[in-house]
Amino acid sequence: MTAPAVSISGLDADALGGDDSILMRQRRDHPRLDAMMNRYLSEDLPPGEPDAVWSDIVQLVFSHAFAEETVLWPLLRRIAPDGEELTRRVEEEHQAINELIARIEHSPGDPRRAEWIRQAFTLIRQDIRDEEDELLPRLRTVFGDRRLRRVGAAWEAVRATAPTRPHPGVPRRPPGNAVRGVPLSAFDRLRDLAPGGGPATRRAALAAAGALAAAGAVTLAVRAARRPG
Ligand SMILES: [Fe+2]
Numbered sequence: 526m527t528a529p530a531v532s533i534s535g536l537d538a539d540a541l542g543g544d545d546s547i548l549m550r551q552r553r554d555h556p557r558l559d560a561m562m563n564r565y566l567s568e569d570l571p572p573g574e575p576d577a578v579w580s581d582i583v584q585l586v587f588s589h590a591f592a593e594e595t596v597l598w599p600l601l602r603r604i605a606p607d608g609e610e611l612t613r614r615v616e617e618e619h620q621a622i623n624e625l626i627a628r629i630e631h632s633p634g635d636p637r638r639a640e641w642i643r644q645a646f647t648l649i650r651q652d653i654r655d656e657e658d659e660l661l662p663r664l665r666t667v668f669g670d671r672r673l674r675r676v677g678a679a680w681e682a683v684r685a686t687a688p689t690r691p692h693p694g695v696p697r698r699p700p701g702n703a704v705r706g707v708p709l710s711a712f713d714r715l716r717d718l719a720p721g722g723g724p725a726t727r728r729a730a731l732a733a734a735g736a737l738a739a740a741g742a743v744t745l746a747v748r749a750a751r752r753p754g
């Protein structure tokens with residue numbers, strides 16, 4: 526029988542495997558996201574700031590989620606008897622967030638945009654609760670501190686080269702997400718750096734080089750996370 530899950534939200538760094546463990550890394554990102562969403566919704570932002578906060582939210586949400594789909598959820602399916610059901614639920618949340626944010630990004634003048642943004646924030650908050658209360662505690666139950674830190678390093682390595690924009694057409698599970706998502710990450714990151722800038726051939730060459738580096742990083746990180754011990 527599986528032990529009841531204890532939320533990681535109230536536990537300290539020692540109980541979660543130290544500062545570099547996957548659980549502490551998640552616990553640092555989630556409140557950052559929460560604070561950015563609150564900031565976006567606050568009424569007194571100077572002109573231009575909401576757009577900057579929005580693009581920070583989008584970049585953090587998608588790189589964070591892609592690394593979960595690539596490194597964490599496959600591990601969870603291996604170790605938890607109910608891993609399939611649990612991970613399917615968060616993958617559906619991630620898919621809904623991808624679809625909603627893609628719609629928001631493609632409809633700048635739509636009067637429903639503010640409502641869609643509120644819906645996206647609700648979904649992101651639900652995803653965070655599911656992870657902290659249900660999924661991540663399973664990793665704490667099964668893995669020792671060293672393994673939690675190794676998984677944390679693998680997740681961080683994938684996140685550093687992950688796509689930073691919504692891609693609802695990309696599968697949420699490996700190998701499809703890596704095969705189709707990793708090459709897009711280089712294009713996303715070029716757009717983040719210089720939207721629309723530079724000659725097309727140079728941008729394509731940079732993106733191809735970035736995609737190769739990203740694919741290598743993902744392969745190494747996934748292997749490291751799976752190694753037992
Ligand atoms: Fe998360």
Ligand SMILES: [Fe+2]
Nearest residue numbers: 590593652656
């Ligand atoms: Fe997530």
